Amino acid sequence: MVRVEPMWIEGYPFTAVQVDLPKTTLLVIANSVGYAMCGALDVQLLRTKLRSRNVVAMRATGVRTLEELLAAPVESQTQAAEELGIHAGMPMREALATLGRAAQNG
Numbered sequence: 001m002v003r004v005e006p007m008w009i010e011g012y013p014f015t016a017v018q019v020d021l022p023k024t025t026l027l028v029i030a031n032s033v034g035y036a037m038c039g040a041l042d043v044q045l046l047r048t049k050l051r052s053r054n055v056v057a058m059r060a061t062g063v064r065t066l067e068e069l070l071a072a073p074v075e076s077q078t079q080a081a082e083e084l085g086i087h088a089g090m091p092m093r094e095a096l097a098t099l100g101r102a103a104q105n106g
Contacts, residue, residue, distance in 0.1 A: 015031070018066055035056075043057065058076065073090065
């Protein structure tokens with residue numbers, strides 16, 4: 001099953017996606033600036049081989065629902081996310097609000 005729905009975080013619009021796969025669930029919350037994902041996101045790949053793309057992304061591990069992803073702390077993030085002030089340990093909801101502000105400010 002695939003679930004796609006709008007989501008508002010501190011008044012900022014996002015798209016939430018949940019894909020139920022065999023033995024796992026893929027979770028993504030995104031806007032025009034970047035995205036948060038479950039543990040399936042390979043942050044190390046984005047930080048090294050794909051660094052030149054300047055992808056703004058962060059991940060949380062041990063989450064199984066979109067609600068859990070929102071409630072989790074950031075486990076890791078890309079350099080582009082760090083430039084926006086997002087860091088490990090930050091509440092994911094706060095990190096996503098940072099993306100919302102960045103999208104609003106262009």
